[in-house]
Amino acid sequence: MVTILLARHLSRSGVLRPARAGPRGRRAVIPCAAMTGLTGLTGVITDEERAAFRATLRRFVDRELMPGVEAWEEAAEFPVDLYLRAGELGLLGIGFPEEYGGSPGDSITTIHLCEEIARTGSGGLIAGLFSHGIGLPPVLNLGSEAQKRRFIPEVLAGRKISALAISEPSGGSDVANLKTTARLDGDHYVVHGAKMFITSGMRADLVTVAVRTGPAGLGGISLLVVEAGTPGFTRTPLKKMGWWCSDTAALYFDECRVPAENLLGEENAGFLGIMQNFNR
Numbered sequence: 001m002v003t004i005l006l007a008r009h010l011s012r013s014g015v016l017r018p019a020r021a022g023p024r025g026r027r028a029v030i031p032c033a034a035m036t037g038l039t040g041l042t043g044v045i046t047d048e049e050r051a052a053f054r055a056t057l058r059r060f061v062d063r064e065l066m067p068g069v070e071a072w073e074e075a076a077e078f079p080v081d082l083y084l085r086a087g088e089l090g091l092l093g094i095g096f097p098e099e100y101g102g103s104p105g106d107s108i109t110t111i112h113l114c115e116e117i118a119r120t121g122s123g124g125l126i127a128g129l130f131s132h133g134i135g136l137p138p139v140l141n142l143g144s145e146a147q148k149r150r151f152i153p154e155v156l157a158g159r160k161i162s163a164l165a166i167s168e169p170s171g172g173s174d175v176a177n178l179k180t181t182a183r184l185d186g187d188h189y190v191v192h193g194a195k196m197f198i199t200s201g202m203r204a205d206l207v208t209v210a211v212r213t214g215p216a217g218l219g220g221i222s223l224l225v226v227e228a229g230t231p232g233f234t235r236t237p238l239k240k241m242g243w244w245c246s247d248t249a250a251l252y253f254d255e256c257r258v259p260a261e262n263l264l265g266e267e268n269a270g271f272l273g274i275m276q277n278f279n280r
């Protein structure tokens, strides 16, 4: 049903003109699985609905992404309003449960979404606009009901931006040995350390941050949601060779006090949440 509504909405708002190829000379590198909250079938979709979704999605890409993408790449950012627009159309919610503002989707819907948006030729646009696809699953998989209701709907509506911060200046591959620490002090965690190459890092309102709360190795890692404006949390933008219009940043936590209620799941059990993200 949501897909039909989305299709109708897109039909009304889209313009009918032929698709054109993505900008020449730019290769789209598409983080496909990371674009949605898909962890399985979240709704039953008929072939007719699927075709309608794809056709209307195509019109959205032609009308609202194609005209701006070259300029956004050169400017090294795309308009923040695009999150709102994508949220309004239901694109950010695909694969997330409807009770948190999501839309039904399956793996084929995700492939259609990837294929249509890939026509912009901009991997950076996709990485940035869909950074919640890696930022929110730990909230969905590990978070309490209260945390899900507090964090997920605003992001799927495009009113807030979500990011995931795992990698650090000392390395990103070796997740089990990450160094950013968080110690419990009363009803807050005090976070200290840095994160590197974080997509949507400058603009994110909510950052799902991996921290060390326990012993060395994978059994000492927790996930905390750090909100923009938290004292001790600062960030600087990074330039890149590609993905130009994607906001990429280094994040710094200097004795940053994060409410303990922002811990996702059990303390020292965050590694599994990170791996669930990577294995989708």
Ligand SMILES: Cc1cc2nc3c(=O)[nH]c(=O)nc-3n(C[C@H](O)[C@H](O)[C@H](O)COP(=O)(O)OP(=O)(O)OC[C@H]3O[C@@H](n4cnc5c(N)ncnc54)[C@H](O)[C@@H]3O)c2cc1C
Pocket: 163, 164, 165, 166, 167, 168, 170, 171, 172, 173, 174, 196, 197, 198, 199, 200, 240, 243, 248
């Ligand atoms: C544009 C961009 C956006 C990104 N967005 C995010 C984000 O949103 N959130 C986030 O957390 N991270 C993000 N990253 C970071 C990304 O996840 C890391 O770059 C990646 O995990 C690799 O880490 P690294 O760059 O520190 O390389 P390293 O971990 O230092 O690895 C360097 C090289 O050594 C190899 N290597 C490492 N360990 C071994 C080993 N044991 N055996 C053999 N070879 C090994 C690696 O394959 C690699 O080739 C982003 C990176 C980029 C470039």
